Amino acid sequence: MNVVAARHARGQRTRIALLGLAPFFLAWTLIPAYLSLNPEILHSHLVPFAFYVGLINAYSVGQMITAHLTKSRFPYGNVLLLPLLFGVVDSLGPWLQQRLGVGWPSALGGGVYQVAFVFLCVGVAVGVYGSFVVDVITSICDYLDIWCLSIKHPYLETEQGQVEDKKGK
Numbered sequence: 001m002n003v004v005a006a007r008h009a010r011g012q013r014t015r016i017a018l019l020g021l022a023p024f025f026l027a028w029t030l031i032p033a034y035l036s037l038n039p040e041i042l043h044s045h046l047v048p049f050a051f052y053v054g055l056i057n058a059y060s061v062g063q064m065i066t067a068h069l070t071k072s073r074f075p076y077g078n079v080l081l082l083p084l085l086f087g088v089v090d091s092l093g094p095w096l097q098q099r100l101g102v103g104w105p106s107a108l109g110g111g112v113y114q115v116a117f118v119f120l121c122v123g124v125a126v127g128v129y130g131s132f133v134v135d136v137i138t139s140i141c142d143y144l145d146i147w148c149l150s151i152k153h154p155y156l157e158t159e160q161g162q163v164e165d166k167k168g169k
Contacts, residue, residue, distance in 0.1 A: 023078045027056055030084045037091035038114050045115050048122050055125035056080045059132060066136055080128055083121045087114075 003017045031053055035042045041049055056078060063075035090106050091114075097103030108117050141148045 020074050020076060022076065023060055023081065027053075027060075027078070027081055027084070030081065030088050033088045034084060034091065037088065037095055038110070040111065041114055041118055045118055049118050052084075052118065052121045052125050055122075055129050056084070059125070059129045062129070062132060062136070080125050083117075083124060087117060087121070 003020075004014045007014050007017050035049070059080050060075070060078050063078070067073060067075055087108070090108050093104035094106050095103070097105075108114055137148050
């Protein structure tokens with residue numbers, strides 16, 4: 001509501017601000033849909049799936065914070081939703097075939113392949129989110145000319161043109 005009020009006060013369109021909620025609602029539509037279509041994940045492999053969902057949310061929040069701090073455009077998408085969307089569409093085919101007689105065969109099938117898919121999603125999410133975090137930390141450290149998790153000693157040039165730190169090394 002604060003965003004809508006602020007955009008309205010500036011004379012900007014308020015509906016565009018509400019479009020920023022689309023990734024959130026898409027994710028929380030796909031997550032229960034995937035779990036209802038694949039009960040073996042819900043009952044036996046919920047922890048890795050929850051870790052994947054947590055990384056989806058962490059990546060969205062990280063993108064929003066970074067866009068806000070850098071005054072960049074609002075991130076209206078999340079690439080980590082694509083595997084989940086694939087999983088729902090893939091699992092929806094056999095479900096429709098069973099109920100309506102119209103559908104498509106699942107590329108993943110069931111059982112061990114769905115479990116492997118969930119672990120693949122976790123791996124992709126760790127890779128995407130990890131590279132995002134490293135990129136943000138590296139960019140901030142480069143901009144501020146600091147080192148992350150260590151102390152950067154200032155370097156002084158000697159008369160011979162050699163570089164040494166303040167400790168004389």
